Amino acid sequence: MRLKSLLVVPLLWTPSLLAQNKCVYYPDNNAASGGCNVIPFGTQKSSATWRNQKYQVLIPASKISKTPVRICELSFAPCGTGLRRFDSIVIKMGYSKSANLGRLFASNLGKPFKTVLSQKNYAWQNTANTWNPIGLQNDFLYLPQFGNLVIEVEVRGSDFPRTGRNGFHTGNIPRLFAISWSTNPPTNGRVSSTAGLKMELCFDKANYALFGAGCKGSNAKTPTLSAVGLPKIGKTMTINLSGAPTPAVPAVLILSTSNATPLPADLSSAGAPGCFLYARPDFLLGVGAVNGKASLKLPIPNSPSLLCARFYNQFLVVDSKANKLGLTSSNYGRGLIGN
Known part of the structure; x- marks a missing residue:
């Protein structure tokens, strides 16, 4: 699945200051x-x-x-x-x-x-x-x-x-x-x-770093977010999910501009002990996890104004047998758009 550039531009825009060295x-x-x-x-x-x-x-x-x-x-x-x-x-x-x-x-x-x-x-x-x-x-x-x-x-x-x-x-x-x-x-x-x-x-170096921890599902595995590539201006990276139940379950990828307080939110009181919401759910992108895995393409617009903009990703996986809430959560990633 590809995320439309028109969605990403207003979501991630921030003023830029060009640097001499990365x-x-x-x-x-x-x-x-x-x-x-x-x-x-x-x-x-x-x-x-x-x-x-x-x-x-x-x-x-x-x-x-x-x-x-x-x-x-x-x-x-x-x-x-x-x-x-x-x-x-x-x-x-x-x-x-x-x-x-x-x-x-x-x-x-x-x-x-x-x-x-x-x-x-x-x-x-x-x-x-x-x-x-x-x-x-x-x-x-x-x-x-x-x-x-x-x-x-x-x-x-x-x-x-x-x-x-x-x-x-x-x-x-x-x-x-x-x-x-x-x-x-x-x-x-x-x-x-x-x-x-x-x-x-x-100053303007693209990176994608991992934070947080997921919670175990009914298959005794932990949904895990990872990435291939970096969020470079004008390039496309891939966000991956592994560890979901098999053979096939629905999941959503959160695309957000914030992980600030009051996050992370402990989902124990909602019926998912040990699970956390790390990224504010600004946009939810649906995906089907097959054989425990899913991937989404994330294109970064070719706009210098996005240098140094941050975004956050986390997977939520439908798993009715895991807990009362019927959801498990992954770790999360923080993207920094750069060159």
């Missing part, structure tokens, strides 16, 4: 090298030390751009593979005229700053030794005349049952952090001259 890296672009550190994304939820964290890092203006750019995505390089969960995560970006981080969080994050990600019950699928987009919900217009870039991350209730090593790859980057707190983070943190996380900042 991405910049700090301190380098090797996602498989460097030490591994659990600050700020934590380990197991049972650890009182690492469960809640606040963290800041400063990127010099000279490492980003001499001209204004729009930061559309922020990626990190995990040392292990698995589904990383947070009770909540908030990421902010702002400016600092200082070349160094001080101990006071509020003083480092100068105005104007912007919240680029704020979500509860966040599940981030990590793949080791590659750049993993964190899933920014909002862009940040970086103006070099305002100073150096400060990125702040605050997580609560982090949990990562992993495969392989824990933490994320680090570089020789100063950082400010606060750990071992319970209700509210302290106003001051500890400054460390090394072990800040490696980062990828992207």
Whole structure:
């Protein structure tokens, strides 16, 4: 099934700012090298030390751009593979005229700053030794005349049952952090001259990242969303479903522009325990899953105005034997339109 371009254009339009480079890296672009550190994304939820964290890092203006750019995505390089969960995560970006981080969080994050990600019950699928987009919900217009870039991350209730090593790859980057707190983070943190996380900042690079987790159906399998291709301007990508009941069941693909609060919505009270609605159901595209699988073509219009636009996808599968609601849900994907 092909989604009409006329439907996608008004749904996904956003103003664009052309960038000189697709991405910049700090301190380098090797996602498989460097030490591994659990600050700020934590380990197991049972650890009182690492469960809640606040963290800041400063990127010099000279490492980003001499001209204004729009930061559309922020990626990190995990040392292990698995589904990383947070009770909540908030990421902010702002400016600092200082070349160094001080101990006071509020003083480092100068105005104007912007919240680029704020979500509860966040599940981030990590793949080791590659750049993993964190899933920014909002862009940040970086103006070099305002100073150096400060990125702040605050997580609560982090949990990562992993495969392989824990933490994320680090570089020789100063950082400010606060750990071992319970209700509210302290106003001051500890400054460390090394072990800040490696980062990828992207301006107009297309990506499609996976988040969330599906719930098991009557066949003891979990409906799973995946994608082939990237949401590049003027190109077509494919969204796939696997793990649906056999021989044939109806399903719908959600096409949305938002995963913001109050999402994700827990469907337990509706009769589907363990299932979540991750994407706002702006448009529903019907599809038949045959032998547990389905595919839909998603054409991206050839319009530069769509650069940096985001969209979200999730499958809902009709499964009358799975639960009282008669539905199961998949994980979800976040597309970032680019070149």
